[in-house]
Structure formats: C-alpha cells, structure tokens
Amino acid sequence: MVLTFKGGFHVHDGKELTKDKELRTAPVPELLVVPLSQHIGAPCQASVKKKDEVRMGQPVGEARGFVSAPVHSPVSGIVKDVKAAPHSSGGRVLSVLIENDGEDTLYPGVGERADPKDLSREEIIDRVKNAGIVGLGGATFPAHVKLSPPKDKPIDTIVINGAECEPLLTCDYRLMMDSPESVILGADIVRRVTGAKRLILATEDNKRDAAAVLEKKVAELGLADTSVAVAKTKYPQGGEKQLIKALLNREVPTPRKRGLPMDVGVIVQNVGTCHAIYEAVAKNMPLIERLVTVVGTAVENPGNYTARIGTPCSVLLEDAGWERATALLMGGPMMGMAVYTPEVPVAKGTSGLLAERIVSDGDPRDCIRCASCVEVCPARLTPLDLSVASESQNWEIAEEYHVDDCIECGCCSYVCPSNRPIVQQIRHAKAALRKIRSAGSAG
Amino acid sequence: MALNTAINLKITSSPHIRTSETVPRIMWTVNAVLAPVGLFAIYWFGWRALLTMFLCVGTSVVTEFWIQRLRKIQITCWDGSAVLTGLLFAYVMPANQPWYVSVVGSAFAIGIAKHAFGGLGNNIWNPALIARAFVLAAWPAMTILGASWPLPGPDATPGAFDLNDYRYAEAPATVTAPSPLTDPEVELTAEEAGLPDAERLAIIRERWQLKVDEGLRQSTGLPGDASSGQAYLRLFLGARNGCLGETAGLLLILGGAFLLIRGYLNWRVPVFFIVTALVVAFILPEKIRLSDGSTAWSAWFEGDMLRQLLGGGLLIGAIFMATDMVTSPVSNKGAIIFAVGCGILTALIRLMGGYPEGVSYSIILMNTAVPLIDRHTRPRTFGEVTA
Ligand code: SF4
Numbered sequence: 066m067v068l069t070f071k072g073g074f075h076v077h078d079g080k081e082l083t084k085d086k087e088l089r090t091a092p093v094p095e096l097l098v099v100p101l102s103q104h105i106g107a108p109c110q111a112s113v114k115k116k117d118e119v120r121m122g123q124p125v126g127e128a129r130g131f132v133s134a135p136v137h138s139p140v141s142g143i144v145k146d147v148k149a150a151p152h153s154s155g156g157r158v159l160s161v162l163i164e165n166d167g168e169d170t171l172y173p174g175v176g177e178r179a180d181p182k183d184l185s186r187e188e189i190i191d192r193v194k195n196a197g198i199v200g201l202g203g204a205t206f207p208a209h210v211k212l213s214p215p216k217d218k219p220i221d222t223i224v225i226n227g228a229e230c231e232p233l234l235t236c237d238y239r240l241m242m243d244s245p246e247s248v249i250l251g252a253d254i255v256r257r258v259t260g261a262k263r264l265i266l267a268t269e270d271n272k273r274d275a276a277a278v279l280e281k282k283v284a285e286l287g288l289a290d291t292s293v294a295v296a297k298t299k300y301p302q303g304g305e306k307q308l309i310k311a312l313l314n315r316e317v318p319t320p321r322k323r324g325l326p327m328d329v330g331v332i333v334q335n336v337g338t339c340h341a342i343y344e345a346v347a348k349n350m351p352l353i354e355r356l357v358t359v360v361g362t363a364v365e366n367p368g369n370y371t372a373r374i375g376t377p378c379s380v381l382l383e384d385a386g387w388e389r390a391t392a393l394l395m396g397g398p399m400m401g402m403a404v405y406t407p408e409v410p411v412a413k414g415t416s417g418l419l420a421e422r423i424v425s426d427g428d429p430r431d432c433i434r435c436a437s438c439v440e441v442c443p444a445r446l447t448p449l450d451l452s453v454a455s456e457s458q459n460w461e462i463a464e465e466y467h468v469d470d471c472i473e474c475g476c477c478s479y480v481c482p483s484n485r486p487i488v489q490q491i492r493h494a495k496a497a498l499r500k501i502r503s504a505g506s507a508g
Numbered sequence: 509m510a511l512n513t514a515i516n517l518k519i520t521s522s523p524h525i526r527t528s529e530t531v532p533r534i535m536w537t538v539n540a541v542l543a544p545v546g547l548f549a550i551y552w553f554g555w556r557a558l559l560t561m562f563l564c565v566g567t568s569v570v571t572e573f574w575i576q577r578l579r580k581i582q583i584t585c586w587d588g589s590a591v592l593t594g595l596l597f598a599y600v601m602p603a604n605q606p607w608y609v610s611v612v613g614s615a616f617a618i619g620i621a622k623h624a625f626g627g628l629g630n631n632i633w634n635p636a637l638i639a640r641a642f643v644l645a646a647w648p649a650m651t652i653l654g655a656s657w658p659l660p661g662p663d664a665t666p667g668a669f670d671l672n673d674y675r676y677a678e679a680p681a682t683v684t685a686p687s688p689l690t691d692p693e694v695e696l697t698a699e700e701a702g703l704p705d706a707e708r709l710a711i712i713r714e715r716w717q718l719k720v721d722e723g724l725r726q727s728t729g730l731p732g733d734a735s736s737g738q739a740y741l742r743l744f745l746g747a748r749n750g751c752l753g754e755t756a757g758l759l760l761i762l763g764g765a766f767l768l769i770r771g772y773l774n775w776r777v778p779v780f781f782i783v784t785a786l787v788v789a790f791i792l793p794e795k796i797r798l799s800d801g802s803t804a805w806s807a808w809f810e811g812d813m814l815r816q817l818l819g820g821g822l823l824i825g826a827i828f829m830a831t832d833m834v835t836s837p838v839s840n841k842g843a844i845i846f847a848v849g850c851g852i853l854t855a856l857i858r859l860m861g862g863y864p865e866g867v868s869y870s871i872i873l874m875n876t877a878v879p880l881i882d883r884h885t886r887p888r889t890f891g892e893v894t895a
C-alpha cells in the first residue's frame with residue numbers, strides 16, 4: 066500500500082546537491098546574535114545584561130509562560146549588548162549579542178550525562194523545557210508542551226517526522242544517516258513520557274537508505290512496537306496533518322475547531338527535535354546548535370553544516386561561497402522566509418539557508434479557473450476562490466471558504482499558471498480576519 | 509564579500525519556486541493539438557476551410573488587440589487564447605460559410621462573449637459557442653446550411669478554390685447532403701395511414717430507419733449499396749459532411765488524449781458527457797416527423813449510439829468545448845455533474861428538438877449553471893468531520 070494523502074505534487078527536489086556531502090562544522094564567529102524570540106509563543110526575557118560574562122550553555126533568556134522556551138549562550142564570552150537586531154521574521158527582534166572568547170567553557174551542569182531510564186517523567190519534561198527545545202522542522206513549537214498532553218487526550222502513537230518534503234533541504238536526511246541512534250532514543254523518550262505505545266519513524270521513499278539505517282538501528286536497540294514507515298515522496302508529505310493521514314489514515318480536525326494531532330491520539334516530532342531531546346535528557350545539552358542546509362543557485366559549494374545558534378547567515382554563506390544572490394531564504398523554497406540581510410542569525414527553526422538568483426516570473430493574470438490549485442491543495446480548499454475573495458477584500462467569503470484551514474504550504478501558488486500570489490493573498494485575508502475578530506471580541 | 513554586501517536582497521513571498529506552466533503555454537498547446545484537425549479540414553473541405561480559419565483567427569486576434577488597447581490594459585492577444593477562440597469558432601461552423609459570418613462571429617466571440625465579461629477567466633459562457641449561437645440567430649439561413657452541409661464528394665475537387673462558393677445567397681456549389689443526424693421525414697400513403705396503430709407504427713419505424721441509413725450513406729458520400737459499417741468507419745475517420753472541425757473524430761480523440769497526458773484536461777468531462785449522451789440516446793425513443801405534420805416515436809432501447817457519437821459535434825464539444833477551463837467547474841464532483849448535465853441535454857435536444865445539434869446549446873446551458881455547481885460541490889475541507 067502506498068502511504069500518501071490527497072493533494073500535493075512531486076517536484077524535482079534538487080536534494081542530490083547536498084545529500085551525500087559530509088557534514089561540515091560551521092566556523093564559530095567572534096560575535097553571535099541570539100534572538101530572544103525563536104519559537105512560537107511569548108518571547109523570552111533577557112536574563113543577562115551588557116558586560117555579563119556567560120558560559121556555553123548558560124541561559125541568556127528566560128521563558129515567559131508555558132508556551133515559551135528559554136535560549137542559551139552558544140559560546141562562552143562576554144555579553145556585548147542586548148538590543149534589537151535583524152531577525153528571520155523580517156523585522157528586528159531583541160537579541161543578546163555575545164562576544165566569543167573562543168574557549169567554549171561549559172556552564173556548570175551542562176554535558177552531565179544521565180541515563181534517561183533513571184529519570185522520572187517530570188524530570189524529563191523539565192530537562193526538555195530547560196534546554197529550550199522547539200520543533201526543529203521549522204514550526205518551532207515548544208517541545209515540552211507537546212510532551213504534556215492533557216489527560217483527556219490519550220496518545221497511542223508517536224510519529225517521528227523525517228519526511229523532509231521541502232525541496233533542496235537535506236539536513237534531516239543527514240541527521241538520520243549520521244546519528245540514527247540519538248534520533249531513535251530521543252523518539253523513545255517522547256514515547257515514554259507521553260505514555261504512547263506505538264512509535265513510527267516516517268520518511269519518504271526517496272530516502273529509503275535512511276529508512277534502512279533507522280530500521281537496522283531499531284533492531285540493534287531492540288525496541289518493541291517501533292516501525293519505520295516509508296511514505297510517498299510528495300510535497301507536503303512532511304506536513305503534520307498530511308503525514309498522520311498518510312500513515313494512520315486519521316484526519317486531524319480543522320483548526321476552526323482547534324484541532325490538534327493529539328485529538329486523534331498522535332504526537333508528531335521532527336527527527337531533529339528528537340535528536341535535541343536526546344541530547345538534553347541524556348547529556349543535559351541545551352539547544353545551542355543545529356543542522357542547516359546551505360544551498361541555492363548562488364551558492365558555489367552547497368552542503369550541510371552544524372552551526373551554533375546565533376551565527377550570522379553570512380558566515381555560513383562565506384564558507385560555502387556565494388555570489389550575486391538576489392534573494393536569501395531561511396527554510397525551504399516552498400515555505401521559507403525571505404530575509405533582507407545576510408546578518409540575520411541562524412535560529413532554532415532555521416533548517417535551510419538558500420541564496421538564490423531568482424528570475425522574476427512576470428505579472429499575475431486573472432485566474433483561468435484551470436483547477437490546478439484545487440487539485441493540489443492538501444487542505445482540500447478552493448484556493449482560487451480565496452485568492453479572488455482576498456483580492457476584492459471580501460473577508461466573509463474568505464471565511465466561508467475556510468481560509469483558516471490553509472496550512473500555507475504554497476502548493477497552490479506553485480502550480481498556478483496565472484502566476485497568482487495565492488498564499489500571500491491568503492495570509493492577507495487571515496490577518497484581516499484576525500483583526501476583525503479581535504476588534505469584535507474587544508467591543 | 510563586497511560583491512555580496514552591496515547587493516540588494518529581494519523580499520518575496522513564499523513559495524519561492526514556481527512551475528514553468530503558464531497560460532500561454534496551455535493555450536498554445538491546445539492550439540497545436542487542434543492543428544491536425546485543421547489540416548484535415550483543408551484536405552477534406554478544400555482551401556475554403558483555410559480561408560475560414562484564417563479569417564476567424566485573424567479577426568479574433570485583431571479584436572482582442574484593439575479592445576485591450578482601448579481598455580488600456582495589458583495586451584495579451586498573442587497568449588494563444590484569442591487564437592484558440594477563433595480556431596474553435598471556425599471549427600464549429602461550415603467550412604464554406606460567407607466571409608462576413610467568420611468576421612462578425614469571431615469579433616462577437618472576443619468582443620462580447622469574452623471581453624464584455626472582463627476578459628479571459630471571467631467569461632461565463634464558452635465564447636466560440638456563444639458566437640455560434642449568435643450567428644445562427646443573426647442569419648437564420650445559416651441553420652439551413654447547418655442542416656445541409658457541403659459534401660466534398662468525388663465531384664467536388666477538394667482544394668479547388670472558387671470565390672463564388674462564399675456567396676451565401678447562392679446555393680453552395682458543392683454537393684450537399686443532410687447531416688448524419690438530420691431527421692428524415694417519413695411519408696405514408698393514405699392507405700397506410702388508415703392501418704391500425706401498431707401496424708402503422710411498424711411501417712413508420714421501418715421506413716424511418718431506411719431513410720436514416722440512406723442519409724448516413726449520403727453524408728459520407730457512399731453509394732446506395734454500401735454497408736452501414738463502412739459508413740461508420742468513414743464517420744470515424746472524418747470523411748463526412750459537417751462543421752469544419754467536427755468531422756475528424758479520430759484526430760479529435762487523439763488530441764484529447766494528448767491534452768489528458770499533459771494534464772490540461774479533466775477526463776471526467778468528456779467521458780461522462782459522451783457516455784451519458786449515448787446511454788440516454790440509446791434508451792429514449794427518437795421523434796419521427798411525418799409528412800402530414802404529425803409525429804411518431806421510434807422504439808425504446810434501440811437508439812443508434814454510433815451515429816450519435818460520430819455523426820455530429822459530440823466529440824469536439826465534449827473534448828474541446830465542455831472542457832474549457834474557464835467555463836467548467838473546478839472540482840471533480842462538479843465536473844461530473846456538469847458533464848452528465850451536458851450529456852442529458854444533448855440527447856434530449858437531439859431526440860426531441862427540431863435541431864439535430866444539441867451539443868452546443870447543452871454546453872451553453874450547463875456553462876450557466878457552473879457557478880451554482882461550484883458552490884455546491886466544494887470539496888470537504890481537510891479535518892471537517894463528516895457527520
Ligand atoms: S497554501 Fe493553503 S490554499 Fe494553497 S494549497 Fe496549501 S493549504 Fe491549500
């Protein structure tokens with residue numbers, strides 16, 4: 066049986082550019098910029114000030130509220146400043162600027178080994194929380210929140226997302242190939258903490274070698290109720306809801322009803338997140354580095370890097386060699402964000418860094434109702450209607466046509482022969498509706 | 509380094525990659541697929557077919573150019589869509605239609621049916637079909653031409669170019685024969701008319717059948733002793749009278765298959781359209797006109813599906829007209845409803861109406877229903893609980 070979902074499409078993914086290249090360690094710069102907002106939820110509060118001495122792994126930003134995650138110093142050195150700096154969101158965000166002393170002196174307790182088996186559920190969740198772990202697939206949702214599902218939502222299955230459906234990105238693939246053990250052990254920790262029985266490690270059928278590596282490791286570790294699933298290679302297979310649908314044929318309820326994977330008894334974690342969870346629990350290592358794929362038409366020597374959080378993108382790009390880029394994207398080509406300066410730092414959610422020479426597509430035209438967007442929409446919407454509703458600022462129609470269910474995967478804009486900026490228009494409509502609703506609830 | 513820092517990074521919205529598919533590419537592909545049909549028409553109907561196509565396409569493009577120029581909007585007359593409208597209009601008209609019909613019809617298709625509604629993408633009806641309906645209404649005599657198409661028989665040298673053929677007031681110089689779908693009139697003697705109902709009906713039906721068969725041979729230019737199998741083969745290959753681009757059944761099917769492979773065509777539309785039309789035409793009786801003005805009906809469950817499939821414009825209509833993206837539903841469910849509706853209407857108009865041609869009117873009628881169909885066939889949103 067082919068594991069898949071309805072919608073989406075397959076596109077030449079360009080993964081061969083980086084997938085088989087040996088992992089590189091990014092140079093650690095003299096100045097690192099650690100944003101206080103690297104996750105979904107409330108930004109952190111700075112817990113250090115100018116001129117403070119910091120150690121590697123020391124918290125520099127405290128979580129505020131449950132849905133939040135602390136940030137840590139990726140190096141040892143001196144806090145140069147706490148000020149607004151360029152950020153992947155497009156604006157400036159309060160960040161801790163750290164001058165690297167090059168010593169990497171560890172903060173007390175960091176790196177202390179523990180056997181996860183000896184730790185209680187609460188201790189594990191605490192460690193994950195204190196390590197500042199968020200969804201590393203790009204969603205950056207704080208991981209400890211997902212580890213603490215409410216009692217009335219029993220979890221039976223943990224799905225580990227190694228689909229990496231975005232074209233060009235291969236950092237999850239490299240992680241599965243190079244450190245399968247920590248991924249699997251991290252996943253097993255998630256299973257234990259949530260009380261789920263079954264563990265599914267999922268990838269796509271263009272990564273069968275990674276699946277084989279995982280399978281072998283699972284057998285070696287002798288884990289019960291653990292399987293490796295190979296879903297069809299198709300964008301956006303790595304979307305949480307699409308993956309659950311493909312593997313388990315369960316449909317996460319619509320966001321209009323606040324549906325979450327845990328409503329269908331599932332928790333999805335990215336492979337990178339599992340690796341980070343293992344590091345946090347077994348080695349007391351906070352999240353201070355991650356894998357980043359550096360690639361793009363303007364990059365000479367693309368590859369995967371282990372980079373400290375807070376490393377300006379320019380450092381990675383210089384190392385890989387880049388020239389005449391017209392656009393810089395953080396994330397994949399389908400859902401990534403364009404940034405306006407290479408000084409933006411690598412953050413927890415930065416899975417890819419793309420320097421592209423993009424040729425303009427020409428102007429959008431009227432919709433010719435070709436229905437391509439309807440065919441590919443994994444949320445099963447009619448994007449053409451949303452596009453027109455947004456264009457004419459008809460927010461009621463946008464709402465009636467379920468604009469809030471759009472996962473912004475970009476499939477519709479990708480296929481549109483009329484070159485319509487559908488996703489952009491949808492975001493616009495969502496924002497307008499949010500404004501109307503908050504005005505309504507206030508008044 | 510200096511090179512890079514000096515650079516202006518563009519901020520674009522995701523997704524940052526796009527398909528190479530464009531509207532012109534789609535339109536020109538459809539034009540290319542229709543080209544063999546046009547070549548066949550030139551071979552079969554002679555140079556008059558080329559002139560008709562040239563006039564229709566040319567008028568379409570020029571009209572689009574001027575309208576866009578006057579509306580001060582981007583000029584897209586070379587995106588292939590105006591060419592396609594002109595070509596399709598030519599294909600559903602007689603090859604030997606007068607030049608002014610080609611010009612007026614194409615100008616109407618682009619000027620009114622397309623641009624009065626806001627241009628490509630915003631029109632409700634298929635422009636070529638609306639233009640055809642307009643032309644038939646403006647020159648009612650065209651319907652006669654429609655019922656009695658030029659037949660390029662062995663006498664009418666294909667390729668012979670005679671300007672006189674275009675003068676519509678005069679009978680076309682070529683041999684004419686009834687279209688394969690024309691209802692023949694049945695005559696009864698006074699004696700037969702007085703027979704009991706059952707016997708009289710049997711005679712009517714038998715005589716009607718003979719006339720239909722004869723019409724079929726005539727329209728394919730076959731001698732009186734030819735078998736009906738030969739007639740169907742000729743229909744399939746396009747060796748019959750009819751509209752310029754509707755006769756080449758084989759080429760139309762091949763063209764449709766190509767578009768299907770390219771992903772430009774939703775197979776549900778032609779398949780459900782054709783199957784529905786044929787099944788209904790098979791089941792229901794057909795109206796028989798008698799010379800005394802009364803009517804009778806042919807038998808149930810005896811409809812001639814092959815004649816219905818190959819004899820009129822069903823193939824070009826189902827494959828190239830009903831599938832027009834702009835004027836057909838966007839969801840698969842909607843496409844099926846739309847196509848079934850087209851099929852039923854086509855069969856009903858053909859069997860009961862005065863016109864042999866139901867295809868174009870049925871598509872126009874169903875085009876009208878598309879917004880309604882779309883509204884009621886929206887796919888179930890992901891995660892919407894089915895109660
Ligand atoms: S971006 Fe939204 S509307 Fe477009 S295909 Fe994805 S889910 Fe559907």
Ligand code: SF4
Nearest residue numbers: 432433435436438481
């Ligand atoms: S893909 Fe573009 S042109 Fe086609 S229906 Fe959707 S919005 Fe319209």
